[in-house]
Amino acid sequence: MQIFQRMVIGICPSSHCQKRGVAPAYGRTLTRWISIAPALLLLTLMLSPVQAGGPVVSQLAEHGKLKGLTLAKAIPGFAGDAYVTGFTKSANRLIMTFHIPAPGLYDAMIRYSSPGPKGFVMAINGSQYSSMFPTSPNHFSNFDAGLVELKTGKNVVSIGRGWGYFSIDSLTFIPAQSPPPPMRPSARLSDPQATPQARSLMSHLVEVYGRRMLTGVYTRSDANYVHQVSGHSPSIIGGDLIDYSPTRLEHGSNPHHEVQKLIRDARDGYILTVSWHWNAPAELIDHSYVNAQGKTVQSHWWSGFYTKSTKFNLAKVLAHPHSKNYHLMISNIDAIAKQLEKFSRAGIPILWRPLHEASGGWFWWGAHGPGPFKQLWRLMYHRFTHHFHLHNLIWVYTTAGTATWYPGNKYVDIVGVDQYPTDTNDPLSNLWQTCRRHYPNKLIAMSEFGGVVNAKKAFHFGVYWDYEVSWSGRVRPHYENPGLLKKIYNQREVLTHAQTKNWLQN
Numbered sequence: 001m002q003i004f005q006r007m008v009i010g011i012c013p014s015s016h017c018q019k020r021g022v023a024p025a026y027g028r029t030l031t032r033w034i035s036i037a038p039a040l041l042l043l044t045l046m047l048s049p050v051q052a053g054g055p056v057v058s059q060l061a062e063h064g065k066l067k068g069l070t071l072a073k074a075i076p077g078f079a080g081d082a083y084v085t086g087f088t089k090s091a092n093r094l095i096m097t098f099h100i101p102a103p104g105l106y107d108a109m110i111r112y113s114s115p116g117p118k119g120f121v122m123a124i125n126g127s128q129y130s131s132m133f134p135t136s137p138n139h140f141s142n143f144d145a146g147l148v149e150l151k152t153g154k155n156v157v158s159i160g161r162g163w164g165y166f167s168i169d170s171l172t173f174i175p176a177q178s179p180p181p182p183m184r185p186s187a188r189l190s191d192p193q194a195t196p197q198a199r200s201l202m203s204h205l206v207e208v209y210g211r212r213m214l215t216g217v218y219t220r221s222d223a224n225y226v227h228q229v230s231g232h233s234p235s236i237i238g239g240d241l242i243d244y245s246p247t248r249l250e251h252g253s254n255p256h257h258e259v260q261k262l263i264r265d266a267r268d269g270y271i272l273t274v275s276w277h278w279n280a281p282a283e284l285i286d287h288s289y290v291n292a293q294g295k296t297v298q299s300h301w302w303s304g305f306y307t308k309s310t311k312f313n314l315a316k317v318l319a320h321p322h323s324k325n326y327h328l329m330i331s332n333i334d335a336i337a338k339q340l341e342k343f344s345r346a347g348i349p350i351l352w353r354p355l356h357e358a359s360g361g362w363f364w365w366g367a368h369g370p371g372p373f374k375q376l377w378r379l380m381y382h383r384f385t386h387h388f389h390l391h392n393l394i395w396v397y398t399t400a401g402t403a404t405w406y407p408g409n410k411y412v413d414i415v416g417v418d419q420y421p422t423d424t425n426d427p428l429s430n431l432w433q434t435c436r437r438h439y440p441n442k443l444i445a446m447s448e449f450g451g452v453v454n455a456k457k458a459f460h461f462g463v464y465w466d467y468e469v470s471w472s473g474r475v476r477p478h479y480e481n482p483g484l485l486k487k488i489y490n491q492r493e494v495l496t497h498a499q500t501k502n503w504l505q506n
Helices: 002-010 015-019 037-047 196-208 220-230 258-267 314-318 324-345 370-387 429-438 455-460 482-489
Strands: 057-060 065-067 070-072 083-085 093-100 104-114 118-124 127-133 136-150 153-163 167-175 236-240 271-275 350-353 393-399 414-419 443-449 468-470
Touching: 057 093, 093 167, 104 118, 104 127, 118 136, 127 136, 127 429, 136 167, 136 429, 153 167, 196 393, 220 482, 236 258, 258 271, 258 324, 314 324, 314 370, 324 350, 324 370, 370 393, 393 443, 414 429, 429 443
Parallel strands: 236 271, 271 350, 350 393, 393 414, 414 443, 443 468
Antiparallel strands: 057 167, 065 093, 070 083, 083 167, 093 153, 104 136, 104 167, 118 127, 118 153
16 A cells, blocks of 8 residues: 555645655546556566555646657546647657656556557667557556666656557656566476487576576677677577478579588587578469458568568468368478488487567468467477487477466476567566566576577666577677677676586587
8 A cells, every 4th residue: 555655646746745745747637547547556566566665757748849740539547638649650759858856667557549569769868778568449548567667857758659550648758676586497408308408408497597698699700700899609509491492492492511511510509599491381472463451462472481582371281181281281291301410419408499580470470370389389399309210309388478378387398589689788677577577487498589689788677588599680799889899798697608518518
């Protein structure tokens, strides 16, 4: 009850609040805020303890500076005289100024409405925080955007679109403490017959969870670059079995001895994370066409892992196990199993990350919803584990922060997330909190990242990825500031190749 009273006082705009030394809100009356106070209280109690004596600071969006935005009243339930809308262009911004009496971490609570899941970017004093609003089409809801850092005095806050559009009613900052490190989950793997090497690797990963973070890259050239700049090499190197997909081999693709190269990397002490951009087993589209929205789509056989480049209907195929396409699908799985057998024979454990980013729908294995995806995941798991006896795999499921697509604890060892924030220094506090809530008994890792995770800053925000793997191409470590890259790889919180190279031998 005392916390509730402090919250109500913290948003009270009257002179009575100022006499108590509490920062005033920018709303008009307490009655306009009382409707959101219970929701804020609940989120506060669940996610971030309020510091003793710390004031809650709030502001209605309508009182901010509008850049390309408008005021509206069509959606009911807004707290002030109007809400802000029109986030249709990347340049459109809501800019607010908050005067903060004490520096530190704060929970950012945004009251919003959105017709569907929509990304947004919040900038505070030059630092950017990316997240995504859930669906709330016909009313306003409270969204916990995670922890942010505010300074004493003037703080300039802006909110703009990441993708999609939405409406904003208010923004509230609640003083918070950094969440403690997560409890370590069991190191027991989902496969009861897991190899000693796989069990040992998992034990090491669990042992450092919440204390240190492993670093990783997806190519050996990126590993060499990191060493050149920082003097250290990453712990993890990634690979992809994409060109072992039968429909790519049929078109003349060349895997370039990817498996042999990865085995050599493992012999050099690198931990391996392996993905499979699975070119659809059949019905590839190798020409341009006009889609249902009237847009021309350029499609090619080599992009057959994308939904737009195949007519392969997973739900239909799984419903007809005697069909030609079903047998083609199984033969594709078996072809990859034969490549994975090479790692097994060499005694090399793998962080195996198949069927990633399914919930996005842009890959064909996620195009027909969570049901068929989960069925395919379990089919692959049983095929690899029980038919091919691949007991060297540590199964990494890639989530988008929702439990709807989760195949189940019996089929998953580690939960990973793939993120490409606008600011690579964004600690992604909201995403971390969401993952911890949905998967409390699993290791959480950054399985793909557009840049290099700043471990020290992430830990400060209570974000403890077990490991991070920087993606390649235009977002690889080459595009990170060299000074920051060197600083990150020399942080005490980071584990590098020199510290983990013996993990595969124990």
